[in-house]
Amino acid sequence: MRIQLANLSPSDIRRVVLEGPSGGRIWGWGWNKNEAVAVEDHMTAEFRNRTGVTGSTAELFVGADENFLNQTFTLTVTYADGKPGNPDDPIQYNRKDKPHRVTFTVTSVTSATAAMPAVANANQPQFQAYSEPQDLATGKSRIRIVPGSLPTTSAIVKARLGNQHGTTWDMDLSDGNLYQLKYDAGAGRFDFLPVRDERGSNLTLVLTFADGKKAFARFAGVESDINRRYPDSRIGETAxxxxxxxxxxxxxxxxxxxxxxxxxxxxxxxxxxxxxxxxxxxxxxxxxxxxxxxxxxxxxxxxxxxxxxxxxxxxxxxxxxxxxxxxxxxxxxxxxxxxxxxxxxxxxxxxxxxxxxxxxxxxxxxxxxxxxxxxxxxxxxxxxxxxxxxxxxxxxxxxxxxxxxxxxxxxxxxxxxxxxxxxxxxxxxxxxxxxxxxxxxxxxxxxxxxxxxxxxxxxxxxxxxxxxxxxxxxxxxxxxPRSGEIAPRSCCSxxxxxxxxxxxxRSPRMATWSGFPTSRGPSRKPATSSRF
Structure with a gap:
């Protein structure tokens, strides 16, 4: 979900926090060190497209794991020169002279399973590529560049491949690295070791060329079996x-x-x-x-x-x-x-x-x-x-x-x-x-x-x-407890x-479980059971 921000104060921003309806999900971006409420206690947000520390506009990106249409959210921006306020409440890190908290309602449908848009940046050149079947001998997945589709004849110096779920592979990583993206210039092909079955996923390949140009391609993933990443020498052997x-x-x-x-x-x-x-x-x-x-x-x-x-x-x-x-x-x-x-x-x-x-x-x-x-x-x-x-x-x-x-x-x-x-x-x-x-x-x-x-x-x-x-x-x-013992305790009920x-x-994206909605654990005493 993309949230557009305007009227930002010309000051460095310490933290941006987005709170979901009724105190549910919380997304955060910003400084972690020495914070009373660290941003790593929240789901991940990305704060982008602000010009330096004085830009008045920016964008915040968060993962939408359900349809947020007509739901109300609260956005809080904390500036580096804000008063400390109550260190236990990030909402009270008060800005000296301007309000920094706004409430808004989502007016567009959001979906956890929505495919990535056809074009990420209209100003960035595109090329064509497609996934090939996994190499059964090496276990590597393969991507082929369509001949003649690159926007330049300059050599490829960097490449990064990403899936929809946060995994990236890079061309400049050393041999043996799980996330290495290996390029065969003669064949126009990239090889990489899969970490999951990419059927149904969209993959994005971004290339950087020696002349400074960049281009990207977006295409469908194909079936891959991660168990083929390493040879199984047990096959055909006797007990x-x-x-x-x-x-x-x-x-x-x-x-x-x-x-x-x-x-x-x-x-x-x-x-x-x-x-x-x-x-x-x-x-x-x-x-x-x-x-x-x-x-x-x-x-x-x-x-x-x-x-x-x-x-x-x-x-x-x-x-x-x-x-x-x-x-x-x-x-x-x-x-x-x-x-x-x-x-x-x-x-x-x-x-x-x-x-x-x-x-x-x-x-x-x-x-x-x-x-x-x-x-x-x-x-x-x-x-x-x-x-x-x-x-x-x-x-x-x-x-x-x-x-x-x-x-x-x-x-x-x-x-x-x-x-x-x-x-x-x-x-x-x-x-x-x-x-x-x-x-x-x-x-x-x-x-x-x-x-x-x-x-x-x-x-x-x-x-x-x-x-x-x-x-x-x-x-x-x-x-x-016995003398000198500490009674067992749980941080969560x-x-x-x-x-x-x-x-x-964060709740797992695209996660399902069957059972009572609150997932509340049963008491030790009643002779009952719960199903998930």
């Missing part, structure tokens, strides 16, 4: 049987691609690192338990597995721990039973049909934060399905992800899990058919799903449907919670 911890470690050291676990209990003294495409699966009809003996030397960031490769699958076995969490000392942020390697770009991660129980505190240990069950980072993607899980959160970044048909049994005794699922920057995520309840007394799982954590407005294509949130999940009743601490408070 390798193992029947002990030692034989499993040997198989991993030999990089066997398909490992089949025979019946038994396998004990390890540290987590297993998976740094090549591998599937570890229990043999049909057998019971397999992998037990990890906790100590204070071998458990840096993970309890059971470190996933450091694309095309990794874990299927059909149980994960348990010997010992208590006190031997771990203070686990680092992001510690999880199954941990994706930081700053990796792993696709086709599959966690299915596992029975996972996180480490628990010892009898004399105080109430504490539940250790996470899984933690995956930006650019990881895959499937988490059919598991039985007990412990802290499953943390996901970006996507695509499918989280389906899992049974979450809450936190272990004397721990608090902030949520079953936590996510940031998520896109193309389906959360379906999960069943949640709190099983152990003195364990507290405070909500179903929390999102935020420095979200930069990249939420889209998020579906939450047919999940059951049973009695026991939600804010706990008043708890009398909703089963679906936007974490506003350092985040942009």
């Amino acid at each position: 390798w049987d193992v029947n002990s911890a030692a034989s499993l470690i040997s198989a991993l050291n030999a990089q066997k691609p398909l490992i089949q676990l025979q019946s038994g209990s396998y004990t390890f003294n540290g987590p297993l690192t998976l740094n090549y495409p591998v599937r570890i699966k229990a043999a049909p009809g057998v019971t397999v338990t992998l037990t990890f003996a906790l100590n204070n030397t071998n458990y840096g960031s993970a309890g059971a597995f470190v996933v450091n490769s694309s095309h990794v699958a874990l299927d059909g076995f149980a994960i348990r721990f010997q010992g208590y969490t006190d031997v771990l000392g203070s686990p680092p942020d992001g510690w999880a039973v199954i941990r994706g390697k930081t700053d990796d770009q792993d696709v086709d991660v599959s966690i299915t049909n596992l029975d996972v129980e996180a480490p628990r505190p010892g009898p004399s240990e105080p109430h504490q934060k539940a250790l996470d069950l899984m933690h995956f980072d930006d650019k990881d993607s895959g499937v988490i399905s059919g598991n039985v899980l007990k412990g802290g959160s499953v943390v996901l970044g970006h996507g695509p992800w499918l989280v389906a048909d899992n049974k979450y049994l809450g936190a272990v005794a004397r721990t608090t899990a902030q949520s079953f699922l936590a996510g940031y920057h998520l896109h193309d995520v389906v959360i379906r058919g999960n069943d949640l309840r709190q099983e152990e007394a003195e364990g507290y799982a405070l909500r179903f799903f929390s999102f935020g954590s420095s979200d930069h407005g990249r939420w889209f294509n998020l579906a939450i449907e047919n999940n059951k949130v049973r009695a026991g999940i939600g804010n706990p009743p008043t708890i009398t 909703s089963s679906i919670c936007r974490d506003s601490r350092g985040s942009r408070r």
